Structures are given as C-alpha cells and as structure tokens.
Amino acid sequence: MDPIFNEAAIKIQNSSLLEYKKKGGRVIGYVCSHVPEEVIAAADMLPFRLRGIEIKSTAIGDSYFGPFVCSCPKALLQNAGEGRFSFLDGAIMVQACDSMRRLDECWRKAGTDFPGSLPDFFHYFAVPHKVTDYSVQFFAEEIEKLAKAIEEHFKVSITGQKLDEAIEIYNTTRDLLVQLETLRHRDSPPLTGSETMAIVLAGTAMPKSDYNKLLEATIEDLKKQRAKTHAGKPRILLAGSVVDDLTLIDAIEAEGAVVVADTVCFGARAYSGHVEKGDSRWQTLARRYLNEQFCPRMFGYSNERYELILQKFKDSKADGIVFQNIRFCDLHGSENGLFNKRLDKAGIPNTRIEREYGELADEGRVRMRIGAFLETLGRGKSAA
Amino acid sequence: MITAGCDVGSLTSKAVVMRGDRILGSAIIRSRTKPEEAASQVLDEALKQAGLTRKDISKCVGTGYGRERIDFVNDTRSEIACHAKGAKWLVPTAKTVIDIGGQDCKAMRLDEDGSVGRFVTNDKCAAGTGRFLEVMANVLHVPIEELGKLSARAKAPVVLASTCTVWAQADVIEYLNAETSIEDIGGGINNAMAGRVASLANAVKVERDVCMTGGVAKNIGVIRALEKLIGQRIVIPRKADPQLAGAIGAALLAREMN
CATH class of the missing domain: 3.30.420.40 (ATPase, nucleotide binding domain)
Known part of the structure; x- marks a missing residue:
C-alpha cells in the first residue's frame, strides 16, 4: 500500500497536497458529502474534504459553539483558527445538519477574530432534505449557483467539457472504491478496516488523477493477495456518525475484530452511485448527490437506510454491527436507537456506543464495550 | 486446580x-x-x-x-x-445484573446458560457511579460505607436537580448551608444515584432475579431506592x-x- 494513503489519512497538510499547492494549484475545502466535487474539479481546483483531525483541544471551537453541540464542527473551526487550513483558497459550507450549519456563522465570526482563518471564497451551499422533482430542481440550481460563484470569484470558466471530464474521473474513483469494498467481503479480507479507511480518506485529501492511479495499482496487488491474515476474526459492520480518522476502527480491531464494511460518512456513503452523463449536467449531479446519500439528514428514508445496512451486513458476511454516534449527534443518535431495536427483533447482533469526535480520548471505555460485544458474539479476542 | x-x-x-x-x-x-x-x-x-x-x-x-x-x-x-x-x-437465579463500579455502571441480561444476552453501559458521563457517591460522602464528611444507612433515617430526602456530579455537589453544599439534616441529604444522594441507574437497568428490560454487584451493592440506601424504581426486589449477594x-x-x- 502506498505510504501516501496513510499520510493523507492522518495529516491534513499531506505531501501530495503540498506538492499540488507548490505547483500553484488552488484548493476549495468542503464539509459534507453532498457537495458535488466535480464542479470544483471542473474549475481546475482541488476539492478537499475538511476534517477536524490533529487538534489537541477544542478551545476555539468551544468559544463559538454552544456546549451541547457535536464536536465535529468545533474541531473543524479549531483547525481553521489554528491555521491548519491556511492552504485553502475557498470553502463551502453546508447545512448538512444543524451543528454543521452553525459552522458557517461561527467560522465567519472567527474570521474576524483570527485574521487569515477565513478563506476569501466562502460559500453557503443549500442542500434539500428530501428527494422530489422540485427539490432536485432546486438543488440543480444551487449547484449551478455554486459553479457561477466559483467562476466569478476565481475568474475561471467551468465548461461542459470540463465537467464531463471531472464526472468521468470521479465516477472512476467510485468504481474503484466499490471494487475495494468487494475485496473486503472475502472470507479472508486482504486488508483491515483501518487500512481501507486510510485509502478512502486519502481520496478526499489529494488530487484524484494521482489517487486513481495509486488506487488501481493497490487493488490489483490486493486481488493477488492470498494470505489468511484476517480470516476467522469476528467481522464487523460499522454504522452511524461520521468517521474521518483511524482511531475508532483501530480500537475495534485492537479487540480482535476486522471491520469489513461500513455505511458511514467518509466511508461507503461517499462512493455509492454514479453521476449519469447527459446534457443537463446540473440535473445529473443533483440527482446523484441527493439520491445516493444515506445520511439521516435526509427526511423520510429511514427504511431505505435500514435496508442498506441489512444488505451490507449480508454482502460483507458480517457477524455483528457496531453503531456509534458522536455525542449530541441527534440524527444518528436517534436513528441508531431505532435500528438497534429493529435489529434486535430480527436477531442480528448489534451494539451502540457514544463517543467524542476525533482521536479517541476515551479509548479504554470504547474498547471495553467493543470487547464485551465481541464476547457476546462468541468471537471475542480470546476466541479470535 | x-x-x-x-x-x-x-x-x-x-x-x-x-x-x-x-x-x-x-x-x-x-x-x-x-x-x-x-x-x-x-x-x-x-x-x-x-x-x-x-x-x-x-x-x-x-x-x-x-x-x-x-x-x-x-x-x-x-x-x-x-x-x-x-x-x-x-x-445462581440471577437473570439481570446491575453492576456499579467506580466510574462505570452496567446492566446485563443473562441468558439461560448464564452468558450475556444484552448489556448497556453508561455513556454520557460517570454521574451514576461509585465516584459520585465517593464525592458526596466527602462533602458530607461521612464514611462512604455509612452513606447508605442515612436513607433509612431520612424524613424528607432532598432532590438533587443536577445530573452533573460537580453541580450536584454544589447542591449538597447549599443544603448543608441551609442546615438540612445529613440524613435527608444522604437520602437524596442515594435516590439520585438510584434514578440514574434505574434508567440504565430499564434499557435491558429488568427480569427477576435482579442481582447487584460492585462496590455500590453495599449501599443499602441506593438498593432500596432502586427497588422502588424498577419494581423488583434486588438480591444482594451473601456468598462473598x-x-x-x-x-x-x-x-x-x-x-x-x-
């Protein structure tokens, strides 16, 4: 596995990004998987998914957000305030959930208190909560507005041809990541959940043209691998709140399990479906980025999300499901509870944990719970 | 062996x-x-x-x-x-186990063979644990092993409004300043603790016999209050x-x- 995957997974200013910047490349950060990266790429810029990793405190975040708010946007603001996002030429805010929506206001205010922390291009992007004819139309117009805002601010032109090229590249990435996921379904997965997550995370933090080549080569290598390193370990499906660092999966795997599938943001949620090719590109982008997202921010699709979990559970031959939510994540917290009850009735082993975002401060507590869950599967560390 | x-x-x-x-x-x-x-x-x-x-x-x-x-x-x-x-x-007849340790609290439902069928643990904070009682006993200047006995002598146990251990401690200090009896404050502390544990126990659907383990199982005040809240008698281990x-x-x- 190329070392850049791991580097980009744990370091925001990774060497691939710095190289890109050194060559004069421009970067636009975004905070939600509903942002169509193709639009940014078509402007010859790098779409970069923002993460709250590497922070040692949320002192800045805490002073702008209320106390009962998910620590994810707080960590993002912390990084902005500490200058870790200084490479950004622009940023796109989304009302992904209520906490993430507040990041728009908090970052704008923090921009006046921490000079240089607010990128010159700072765009609020509205994403509907339902999929209907009129919401897809609204969303298509939002995407077009985003494209126009980028064109005007950066004096660039987003042409149909450029969009088609970007759609092609991003669809290829999705195909490759689906292939990677399929490899995890093997009886003996050729890589751990943590290694997979590192690969997926790297894709959000480096140019796709480089990434796709490395990913393709990695998949070819993994296809040939026949070692039984992870055979016989309890197989876990990870679901719930955003997971954008490796520590949670590391903690699960340290208890003797292997994470073989997920439905989390930054994980499988980001690469499902294709953007169709067609004349009305705003429409096709809108359809993919509304239809192929499985976040509980979308109203009325709880059953579909439940079915998706069941399907992934079956496809990956998982033994159990770990639901986790970041403290104060109302969306995943409540849906995890509903799914937990339904799965209990269906006789599918599952557990729920609540955690803080980011590098695990309470690793001991989480590991105890995971270890006990694996024991209830009859597949604990000593059994593995 | x-x-x-x-x-x-x-x-x-x-x-x-x-x-x-x-x-x-x-x-x-x-x-x-x-x-x-x-x-x-x-x-x-x-x-x-x-x-x-x-x-x-x-x-x-x-x-x-x-x-x-x-x-x-x-x-x-x-x-x-x-x-x-x-x-x-x-x-041996236990079907539900409530364990309250120093910083965590667990409720478990046992299958027929004694293996764990379902379990829940405290997630949000450590307010319903042994540490809570230890902090409160210190504020009252009462040995922790005596705290449980205060409930039986309480006439009108106080209500602790806050879940947070630190703020509950501030409540206790206010009651002390108002010259509320140690028994009523102690009774309130044990009731508050029982309330937090009951919500966890109910999450695993309590089934008889209920057994309590951990250091807090020695606090009779918490046990009696918890019995009322879960509607079941709690079996206190005598064997050890x-x-x-x-x-x-x-x-x-x-x-x-x-």
Whole structure:
C-alpha cells in the first residue's frame, strides 16, 4: 500500500497536497458529502474534504459553539483558527445538519477574530432534505449557483467539457472504491478496516488523477493477495456518525475484530452511485448527490437506510454491527436507537456506543464495550 | 486446580484465588497509577490470605480498565463477561445484573446458560457511579460505607436537580448551608444515584432475579431506592463481597480455559 494513503489519512497538510499547492494549484475545502466535487474539479481546483483531525483541544471551537453541540464542527473551526487550513483558497459550507450549519456563522465570526482563518471564497451551499422533482430542481440550481460563484470569484470558466471530464474521473474513483469494498467481503479480507479507511480518506485529501492511479495499482496487488491474515476474526459492520480518522476502527480491531464494511460518512456513503452523463449536467449531479446519500439528514428514508445496512451486513458476511454516534449527534443518535431495536427483533447482533469526535480520548471505555460485544458474539479476542 | 481472577478497576483493584467453587483468598485495594503494580499487590494479598504463592496458580484471568497492563495473566476478558459470570456464581437465579463500579455502571441480561444476552453501559458521563457517591460522602464528611444507612433515617430526602456530579455537589453544599439534616441529604444522594441507574437497568428490560454487584451493592440506601424504581426486589449477594464479582468471574473463566 502506498505510504501516501496513510499520510493523507492522518495529516491534513499531506505531501501530495503540498506538492499540488507548490505547483500553484488552488484548493476549495468542503464539509459534507453532498457537495458535488466535480464542479470544483471542473474549475481546475482541488476539492478537499475538511476534517477536524490533529487538534489537541477544542478551545476555539468551544468559544463559538454552544456546549451541547457535536464536536465535529468545533474541531473543524479549531483547525481553521489554528491555521491548519491556511492552504485553502475557498470553502463551502453546508447545512448538512444543524451543528454543521452553525459552522458557517461561527467560522465567519472567527474570521474576524483570527485574521487569515477565513478563506476569501466562502460559500453557503443549500442542500434539500428530501428527494422530489422540485427539490432536485432546486438543488440543480444551487449547484449551478455554486459553479457561477466559483467562476466569478476565481475568474475561471467551468465548461461542459470540463465537467464531463471531472464526472468521468470521479465516477472512476467510485468504481474503484466499490471494487475495494468487494475485496473486503472475502472470507479472508486482504486488508483491515483501518487500512481501507486510510485509502478512502486519502481520496478526499489529494488530487484524484494521482489517487486513481495509486488506487488501481493497490487493488490489483490486493486481488493477488492470498494470505489468511484476517480470516476467522469476528467481522464487523460499522454504522452511524461520521468517521474521518483511524482511531475508532483501530480500537475495534485492537479487540480482535476486522471491520469489513461500513455505511458511514467518509466511508461507503461517499462512493455509492454514479453521476449519469447527459446534457443537463446540473440535473445529473443533483440527482446523484441527493439520491445516493444515506445520511439521516435526509427526511423520510429511514427504511431505505435500514435496508442498506441489512444488505451490507449480508454482502460483507458480517457477524455483528457496531453503531456509534458522536455525542449530541441527534440524527444518528436517534436513528441508531431505532435500528438497534429493529435489529434486535430480527436477531442480528448489534451494539451502540457514544463517543467524542476525533482521536479517541476515551479509548479504554470504547474498547471495553467493543470487547464485551465481541464476547457476546462468541468471537471475542480470546476466541479470535 | 487453583485459579485466580484480577480485576483492576478505576478506583479499586480486586483479586480472588479459587479452588473449584471455593474462594481461598481475596483482597480489595485502592488502585494505583500503574495498573500492573496494583494488580501485583492485590494478587499477592489474596495469595497471602490463602496461604499460597504465585506458583500455586494454574491459570489467571485479568479484567477491568487496567487489564491490558497486567503481565502475569494468561488471558484477559471484558468486565461485562466477568461480572456476569461472577454474579451468576454469587446468585445462581440471577437473570439481570446491575453492576456499579467506580466510574462505570452496567446492566446485563443473562441468558439461560448464564452468558450475556444484552448489556448497556453508561455513556454520557460517570454521574451514576461509585465516584459520585465517593464525592458526596466527602462533602458530607461521612464514611462512604455509612452513606447508605442515612436513607433509612431520612424524613424528607432532598432532590438533587443536577445530573452533573460537580453541580450536584454544589447542591449538597447549599443544603448543608441551609442546615438540612445529613440524613435527608444522604437520602437524596442515594435516590439520585438510584434514578440514574434505574434508567440504565430499564434499557435491558429488568427480569427477576435482579442481582447487584460492585462496590455500590453495599449501599443499602441506593438498593432500596432502586427497588422502588424498577419494581423488583434486588438480591444482594451473601456468598462473598459483591465488589469481588468481577474478580470471581475472572477466576471462574480461568478455570474454563484449556
């Protein structure tokens, strides 16, 4: 596995990004998987998914957000305030959930208190909560507005041809990541959940043209691998709140399990479906980025999300499901509870944990719970 | 076959030495900053009581927060598995186990064979745990083992509005300043603790017999208040100190090892 995957997974200013910047490349950060990266790429810029990793405190975040708010946007603001996002030429805010929506206001205010922390291009992007004819139309117009805002601010032109090229590249990435996921379904997965997550995370933090080549080569290598390193370990499906660092999966795997599938943001949620090719590109982008997202921010699709979990559970031959939510994540917290009850009735082993975002401060507590869950599967560390 | 169980918790470390179904020696000490030192000391104390040495132990299982740091164990198991096993040994009819330790609180439902069917643990904070009672006992200048007895003498137990241990402590200080009786404050503290534990216990759907383990099982005030809230009598282990349940379970699991 190329070392850049791991580097980009744990370091925001990774060497691939710095190289890109050194060559004069421009970067636009975004905070939600509903942002169509193709639009940014078509402007010859790098779409970069923002993460709250590497922070040692949320002192800045805490002073702008209320106390009962998910620590994810707080960590993002912390990084902005500490200058870790200084490479950004622009940023796109989304009302992904209520906490993430507040990041728009908090970052704008923090921009006046921490000079240089607010990128010159700072765009609020509205994403509907339902999929209907009129919401897809609204969303298509939002995407077009985003494209126009980028064109005007950066004096660039987003042409149909450029969009088609970007759609092609991003669809290829999705195909490759689906292939990677399929490899995890093997009886003996050729890589751990943590290694997979590192690969997926790297894709959000480096140019796709480089990434796709490395990913393709990695998949070819993994296809040939026949070692039984992870055979016989309890197989876990990870679901719930955003997971954008490796520590949670590391903690699960340290208890003797292997994470073989997920439905989390930054994980499988980001690469499902294709953007169709067609004349009305705003429409096709809108359809993919509304239809192929499985976040509980979308109203009325709880059953579909439940079915998706069941399907992934079956496809990956998982033994159990770990639901986790970041403290104060109302969306995943409540849906995890509903799914937990339904799965209990269906006789599918599952557990729920609540955690803080980011590098695990309470690793001991989480590991105890995971270890006990694996024991209830009859597949604990000593059994593995 | 002589086996040992070592439970290194956040507040106390416990060790039990068993031969078959009989406890030969046990010890409870205050945990130290280094879990491996606490484990070593508590096991040696239990062995001393049993008149044995480490060479006499065939197998040893470690559990608790510090379990990964104990170098002399043959295996480690989660507190959930150990407490369930220990509780079933202490109270063979137990179907529900409530364990309140120093910084966590667990409720478990046992299957027919005594294995854990379902469990929940405190997630949001450690307000419903032994540490809560310890802080409150300190504020009241009452030994922790006396705190439970205050409930029986309380005439009008106070209500602690805050879930947060620190703010609840501030409430207690206010009651003390208002010259509220120690008994009424103590009763309120035990009721508050029981309320937090009850919500956790109800999450696993309490089924008879309910057994309580962990250090807080020695607090009669919390037990009586909890019985009212869950509508079930709680069986208090008599066979051994309920605080030893995790270590007992670990020793029993050591016996089952190949």
